[in-house]
Amino acid sequence: MAYTPVTRLHVDAPLAEGAEIALDAKAAHYLKNVLRLGPGARVALFNGRDGEWWGEVALLGKNGGTVRLGEQRRKPRPEPDLWLVFAPVKHARIDYIVEKATELGTSEIRPVMTERTNVARVNLDRLKANAREAAEQTERLTLPEIHAPEKLADLLASWPRGRSLLVCDESGTAPPIAEALAKRAPGPWAVLVGPEGGFADSELDLLRKLPFVCAVGLGPRVLRADTAAIAALALLQAILGDWRDGRGA
Amino acid sequence: MAYTPVTRLHVDAPLAEGAEIALDAKAAHYLKNVLRLGPGARVALFNGRDGEWWGEVALLGKNGGTVRLGEQRRKPRPEPDLWLVFAPVKHARIDYIVEKATELGTSEIRPVMTERTNVARVNLDRLKANAREAAEQTERLTLPEIHAPEKLADLLASWPRGRSLLVCDESGTAPPIAEALAKRAPGPWAVLVGPEGGFADSELDLLRKLPFVCAVGLGPRVLRADTAAIAALALLQAILGDWRDGRGA
Missing domain, CATH: 3.40.1280.10 (SPOUT methyltransferase, trefoil knot domain)
Structure with missing residues (x-):
């Protein structure tokens, strides 16, 4: 059971290497004030279509934030029906x-x-x-x-x-x-x-x-x-x- | 799934036909103020040893109450280990x-x-x-x-x-x-x-x-x-x- 918890966020935007993904105010608040993360923090993003991507927090403000995507963490895969x-x-x-x-x-x-x-x-x-x-x-x-x-x-x-x-x-x-x-x-x-x-x-x-x-x-x-x-x-x-x-x- | 819910209470006292079972203040409060039951209401009591018994509420007060036991509803039976x-x-x-x-x-x-x-x-x-x-x-x-x-x-x-x-x-x-x-x-x-x-x-x-x-x-x-x-x-x-x-x- 010794896995390292990853901070994961669901977003709607398409995900691809190098993309800058906007976070809404709620997600930015969660990262900043609940998890106490700041610029440079590593997160993982998924959108239900493109698998999951590593990203680095670039900006966190009152009205939202941005994450810059790096490598793909996991490819999309078939899910149960x-x-x-x-x-x-x-x-x-x-x-x-x-x-x-x-x-x-x-x-x-x-x-x-x-x-x-x-x-x-x-x-x-x-x-x-x-x-x-x-x-x-x-x-x-x-x-x-x-x-x-x-x-x-x-x-x-x-x-x-x-x-x-x-x-x-x-x-x-x-x-x-x-x-x-x-x-x-x-x-x-x-x-x-x-x-x-x-x-x-x-x-x-x-x-x-x-x-x-x-x-x-x-x-x-x-x-x-x-x-x-x-x-x-x-x-x-x-x-x-x-x-x-x-x-x- | 069409079963009739029965008001069941766990007590510590031994259970047998005709016994008068004392309820503590908490149980009496629950019957009176949460379930809105009064004297004459039908309940079922179990204690982990004697199966389960039908009872009639005889008294409900601030400091406790009593239930008069009638027939056995279910016999004790082996439980999972x-x-x-x-x-x-x-x-x-x-x-x-x-x-x-x-x-x-x-x-x-x-x-x-x-x-x-x-x-x-x-x-x-x-x-x-x-x-x-x-x-x-x-x-x-x-x-x-x-x-x-x-x-x-x-x-x-x-x-x-x-x-x-x-x-x-x-x-x-x-x-x-x-x-x-x-x-x-x-x-x-x-x-x-x-x-x-x-x-x-x-x-x-x-x-x-x-x-x-x-x-x-x-x-x-x-x-x-x-x-x-x-x-x-x-x-x-x-x-x-x-x-x-x-x-x-």
Whole structure:
């Protein structure tokens, strides 16, 4: 575990050797006042497209800063194609779900409204900031895409061909997750986690009829929604996803 | 997922039909002022030994209350024998680790001081309160035992015979977790997660020489310590633990 932490920043600009990259006021403030860095400090920048580049801080001011890029640190590489579909829960827990889903390699985060979802609004900017921070700290080269909330039924009605949906089913009748996943193939997957109050019976009936659904049980205890999401994502990555290949490049 | 949430309380007293169980001021306050319950309300009590019992609130006052027990709701049953050994991290994340470890069925939670652990004190009462709340909400019949911090080297020197230790190893050389666990047998296990700065090389060298250690990798991204702990516990429970049996009783 003896790795040296690198200060990583996500930016939107194209990255290439010698480029001067502008930092916004927030990023400049973070480097200057939180990390106490100054001109000459070494950072790494990524934008989700061009891999990751070493850079040297050239300027840090109140309204922004600049970083001059050196060598490429890592090339772009294929990322997992893994969605998390979840019913929004309250503040601290939704932050946590987005942070952990990002660390676990989720490519798209899709809040869905279900019958018993009792969180009316989702602060997308907050979720995006959480995802960005987690990606910066977890050596990811991309950010997950955060979608606006939609109705579960609408998402299911337009479900993409070929994507399997792992449903965390608390009814006690679904097969255990490790056993179920061992019988399945890698490919595009999604995890669906319901609200704290559970799915309505009509939702469960609908889900069970859908050919792309793989309903699984997560053991004898009742898990909170955030725990179920993290456990299911970790199991998918470990059994069918990119955890099978070791640490990789 | 359509289960009805039950108000559950952990108490120390022996539980039996007809018993009058005293609640302390904190529990009484929680029922009265947080849940807005009054005399006659139905609750369930557990103490880690006698299973779980239905009870009716008889009295709720400023200094405490009483619950009169009715039928047994669930009998005691064997619980997983699973330890979490981890280097303490800062407040919100340590709370989260204890909460999630409890939900995932951990029987003992053991903070350990490693070379790079930079959290000097652990508030055990706070950890115990977190574990108790998580057990109450997750239908567990027991609380995990929370140990005082000790040195990692001391714990390893007195390691119990027959217990395997899953070490989350970020070096990139350890086999992937699902592959490694598939070759192992159920039994007493422990998960070890290092501090945010990683293990020192001397610690890793020591760990790799120990016959009870099973070092595994958790994929290509860098995981925070809390994420690694939760992922490893979920994988152990799913592949070798009590998640294999479905929801159970």
